[in-house]
Amino acid sequence: LLEARFGMGGGELIGRGIVAPGRSAAPLGGSTPFWEMAVGAAEISLDEETGAITVEEYVSVADVGRCINPQQCEGQDEGAVVQGLGHTLLEEMVYERGQLLNGNLIDYRVPRAEDLPGRLRCRFVENADGAGPFGAKGAGEGSLVPVSPAVGNALARLTGVRLRELPLTPERVWRALRSRPRGDQRMSG
Numbered sequence: 001l002l003e004a005r006f007g008m009g010g011g012e013l014i015g016r017g018i019v020a021p022g023r024s025a026a027p028l029g030g031s032t033p034f035w036e037m038a039v040g041a042a043e044i045s046l047d048e049e050t051g052a053i054t055v056e057e058y059v060s061v062a063d064v065g066r067c068i069n070p071q072q073c074e075g076q077d078e079g080a081v082v083q084g085l086g087h088t089l090l091e092e093m094v095y096e097r098g099q100l101l102n103g104n105l106i107d108y109r110v111p112r113a114e115d116l117p118g119r120l121r122c123r124f125v126e127n128a129d130g131a132g133p134f135g136a137k138g139a140g141e142g143s144l145v146p147v148s149p150a151v152g153n154a155l156a157r158l159t160g161v162r163l164r165e166l167p168l169t170p171e172r173v174w175r176a177l178r179s180r181p182r183g184d185q186r187m188s189g
Helices: 002-006 070-090 147-159 170-178
Strands: 038-047 052-063 119-125
Touching: 038 147, 052 070, 052 147, 052 170, 070 119, 070 147
Parallel strands: 052 119
Antiparallel strands: 038 052
């Protein structure tokens, strides 16, 4: 797109801008005047025979502006991570000839207690730069975003396999492991 519009094929994009809340005719008031930035890191183990990934530890760090209620922030963050793990490892709508095959909670897999990481740690950065009371921002939403890249990167570092389709089901992982180049058979215990 950059090349077609501006004649450049790549490189660094530098810009300057401002986000200022304004009035909106949108039913819910338009977009939020703040956003939550978050990062995550995952440690996984892998059953090479089945392709099943287990998230052993996950660490989430979120900028919440001001953590007015730490217990609530932690609950929001944990919920976002679990939702992200569902998206990353389990949740997939399966269709056959245009018909949804798993349109119920028996067949559509969401995380259960046994799917949670062995250790889940949530930490917060407080810059007090949010538009909420005392500089608070939203909590939880941003922490969902880094889960898939964190787990995918952990898988790539462990095995040399980089999958670019979600969810990272055991079957997808197993097939990718079997299609690795012969020279790249890394696994750490």
